[in-house]
Amino acid sequence: MEEVSMRVAVRIRPLCRGEILEDEEVCVQIVDGQHQVKVNTPEEVINFDHAFGPNLTQKDVFDTCVHPLVPRFIEGCNTTVFTYGQTGSGKTYTMGTLGIIPRAIDDIFNLLNEKKGIKYSLATYYIEIYNEELRDLLEKKNDMNIILRDDKWGNTECAVNTKKDLLHFLEEGSTRRRVGNTLLRKRSSRSHTIFTIFLRQQRGHSQKTKDGIVKGEEIISKFTFIDLAGHERMGRSENKMRFNESININKSLSTLAQVISSLAIPNTDKAHIPFRNSKLTRILKDSLEGNAKTVMIVCINPASTLDTLTSLKYANQARDIKPKTMVNHVNEQYKQELRDRKKAVKQHLQERKHVSTSLQRSLPDKLQTIFFKLF
Numbered sequence: 380m381e382e383v384s385m386r387v388a389v390r391i392r393p394l395c396r397g398e399i400l401e402d403e404e405v406c407v408q409i410v411d412g413q414h415q416v417k418v419n420t421p422e423e424v425i426n427f428d429h430a431f432g433p434n435l436t437q438k439d440v441f442d443t444c445v446h447p448l449v450p451r452f453i454e455g456c457n458t459t460v461f462t463y464g465q466t467g468s469g470k471t472y473t474m475g476t477l478g479i480i481p482r483a484i485d486d487i488f489n490l491l492n493e494k495k496g497i498k499y500s501l502a503t504y505y506i507e508i509y510n511e512e513l514r515d516l517l518e519k520k521n522d523m524n525i526i527l528r529d530d531k532w533g534n535t536e537c538a539v540n541t542k543k544d545l546l547h548f549l550e551e552g553s554t555r556r557r558v559g560n561t562l563l564r565k566r567s568s569r570s571h572t573i574f575t576i577f578l579r580q581q582r583g584h585s586q587k588t589k590d591g592i593v594k595g596e597e598i599i600s601k602f603t604f605i606d607l608a609g610h611e612r613m614g615r616s617e618n619k620m621r622f623n624e625s626i627n628i629n630k631s632l633s634t635l636a637q638v639i640s641s642l643a644i645p646n647t648d649k650a651h652i653p654f655r656n657s658k659l660t661r662i663l664k665d666s667l668e669g670n671a672k673t674v675m676i677v678c679i680n681p682a683s684t685l686d687t688l689t690s691l692k693y694a695n696q697a698r699d700i701k702p703k704t705m706v707n708h709v710n711e712q713y714k715q716e717l718r719d720r721k722k723a724v725k726q727h728l729q730e731r732k733h734v735s736t737s738l739q740r741s742l743p744d745k746l747q748t749i750f751f752k753l754f
């Protein structure tokens with residue numbers, strides 16, 4: 380088992396046309412050749428694992444941050460990427476249908492095709508959390524072969540046979556995401572979306588590897604892509620509905636911040652980490668602790684001084700989280716459970732035998748015969 384810290388990257392988008400027309404100034408930049416971001420007012424420099432300026436492409440971001448996760452996912456680890464940032468900072472652009480997810484899908488299929496002798500199956504689900512409620516984005520109009528399996532959130536898992544299936548689910552689900560016009564921008568995402576790919580593998584080799592994988596073993600791993608709703612200042616959205624949405628968005632993001640800061644403290648008592656305080660953190664639990672390898676991408680609007688420093692500090696804290704990565708050996712775990720259960724049954728039978736023998740001895744002859752027949 381190897382200890383790894385959570386990777387945190389920053390991506391500053393270019394000024395958009397409207398911002399250029401309004402003569403907006405760039406108030407945050409990457410320090411040349413460094414993984415550092417410099418905010419102008421108040422002046423501050425913050426370190427990250429990766430930093431992408433406005434000239435870097437979707438491919439650059441993917442190749443540096445996400446491509447290295449794909450082999451880990453195939454090995455059997457849970458892997459997660461999430462985008463975080465203000466409204467309009469480029470989260471959906473970075474993650475969505477033209478960004479990280481389709482590139483990751485491509486990589487996953489390429490790698491699986493390269494691996495000979497692995498029997499595998501894939502499934503996916505795509506959900507959103509809107510106003511603290513979960514909605515299945517793949518539920519309607521589904522012409523694919525659907526396995527209905529209600530998990531603890533009641534969402535639907537869809538079987539996937541080809542790369543085309545997976546891309547189809549991504550595109551279909553993305554069109555159903557809850558968006559709304561806010562004062563800050565038109566068609567702003569008002570929900571957190573979670574796109575998950577499940578990989579179930581049957582390993583055929585009999586020799587042991589460094590991961591301890593043995594013949595016939597079943598491994599299940601998941602790759603989760605989370606596009607968070609934009610955090611924003613309260614009161615800047617125009618109506619009650621938008622205001623309520625903002626309360627819920629900010630509430631779950633602040634719970635996420637509390638979880639991140641608790642996890643960043645070494646030896647925190649797990650019972651005190653507030654995972655259960657929001658749906659988002661409940662879902663993200665296994666991506667942030669234990670068996671996970673996670674990358675957080677903080678998206679920045681170069682013209683906004685308003686929440687930029689807060690976003691950067693929030694994200695910087697996440698670098699201190701140290702999840703433990705391990706392969707999900709389903710069969711090993713199952714075998715251990717069976718061993719434990721067998722041991723418990725044996726112990727129970729021995730205790731029962733002991734009780735019955737002492738009881739039998741204390742009974743009169745006739746009753747002893749009946750007792751013997753019964754036990």
Ligand SMILES: Nc1ncnc2c1ncn2[C@@H]1O[C@H](COP(=O)(O)OP(=O)(O)OP(=O)(O)O)[C@@H](O)[C@H]1O
Pocket residue numbers: 391392393395464465466467468469470471472473564566567568569607608609610678
């Ligand atoms: N790196 C980039 N290069 C070019 N354009 C970008 C980049 N990042 C974002 N944009 C553009 O900026 C706008 C806002 O991006 P996007 O919709 O991804 O923001 P968001 O953070 O998801 O916003 P919200 O939280 O409100 O949904 C879009 O028009 C998008 O095309």
